[in-house]
Amino acid sequence: MHHFFVTPEQVKEDGIFIEGADVNHIRNVLRMKIGEKLKISDGNNKKYVCEIAEFTPAEIVLSICEEEQADTELPSKIYLFQGLPKSDKMELIVQKAVELGAFEIVPVVTKRAVVKLDAKKAKKKEERWNAIAEGAAKQSGRSMIPRVSAVMSYAEALEYAGALDVVLIPYELAEGMKETKALIETIKPGQSVGFFIGPEGGFETAEVERAVESGAKPITLGKRILRTETAGLACLSILMYHLEG
Structure with missing residues (x-):
């Protein structure tokens, strides 16, 4: 499953909104379709399994299927x-x-x-x-x-x-x-x-x-x-x- 990063601000109540270069990568390089799943990390120790819900010219809207607390970071910086x-x-x-x-x-x-x-x-x-x-x-x-x-x-x-x-x-x-x-x-x-x-x-x-x-x-x-x-x-x-x- 492909893995992408977003900022916490891109995670909203009605879904996760992919912006910038990742839009082109998902749409034109990976050629992913509505309904396909991917992993998202929000940079704030949360991970999501998401499904592509909508393509717009400037962004991709994801619906959240699963949410979990990440445990892959060291306890110290x-x-x-x-x-x-x-x-x-x-x-x-x-x-x-x-x-x-x-x-x-x-x-x-x-x-x-x-x-x-x-x-x-x-x-x-x-x-x-x-x-x-x-x-x-x-x-x-x-x-x-x-x-x-x-x-x-x-x-x-x-x-x-x-x-x-x-x-x-x-x-x-x-x-x-x-x-x-x-x-x-x-x-x-x-x-x-x-x-x-x-x-x-x-x-x-x-x-x-x-x-x-x-x-x-x-x-x-x-x-x-x-x-x-x-x-x-x-x-x-x-x-x-x-x-x-």
């Missing part, structure tokens, strides 16, 4: 601050981070990042990454579409992370799996959690020190050095296991 990687690695990171339950992905410019994006390229990349996030959210049964934010400088990212309850920074020179485990176990459901992942070359020592000064806690992900596209997913998996387990 997890923010991945990802140092910009080379080539198309960010696309893989976004896709898998959404599957693992990330609430938001923040692309970050760091000292050792090779990728340089001007405003036009950054906007185009942002649109592409958000489209990938939407596709991954549909595939994995998420009840909301995680946002990929605009590319931030390291200073902007640290400031943004300052509003979160817990901020972690996996660092290849950090030691103490025992201490890392104890720190992870202090994170409680409902707390917002952010973590910073460096690009291919990792973080410079000064960047780690700056993050720690801002309140981030350095942790280790083990004795092996992980690639940038692996490290964030490993951290997300650990947090998912802890919060849902």
Whole structure:
């Protein structure tokens, strides 16, 4: 069954009203007909099984057949601050981070990042990454579409992370799996959690020190050095296991 997302405002007493690009996709790409069913998530932890009731030039009207509370979201909002990687690695990171339950992905410019994006390229990349996030959210049964934010400088990212309850920074020179485990176990459901992942070359020592000064806690992900596209997913998996387990 095809899965689509709407805003809570599109859910009304007399049905759900599909707008925008999804109208063309349902009508002309999928060629769905009146009476066919699809799944809808409202971005507010509710899921619906709906039936197409009416096509109009600008929207599609759905009648609600079933309604249920979604249980596919983590009990905490997890923010991945990802140092910009080379080539198309960010696309893989976004896709898998959404599957693992990330609430938001923040692309970050760091000292050792090779990728340089001007405003036009950054906007185009942002649109592409958000489209990938939407596709991954549909595939994995998420009840909301995680946002990929605009590319931030390291200073902007640290400031943004300052509003979160817990901020972690996996660092290849950090030691103490025992201490890392104890720190992870202090994170409680409902707390917002952010973590910073460096690009291919990792973080410079000064960047780690700056993050720690801002309140981030350095942790280790083990004795092996992980690639940038692996490290964030490993951290997300650990947090998912802890919060849902």
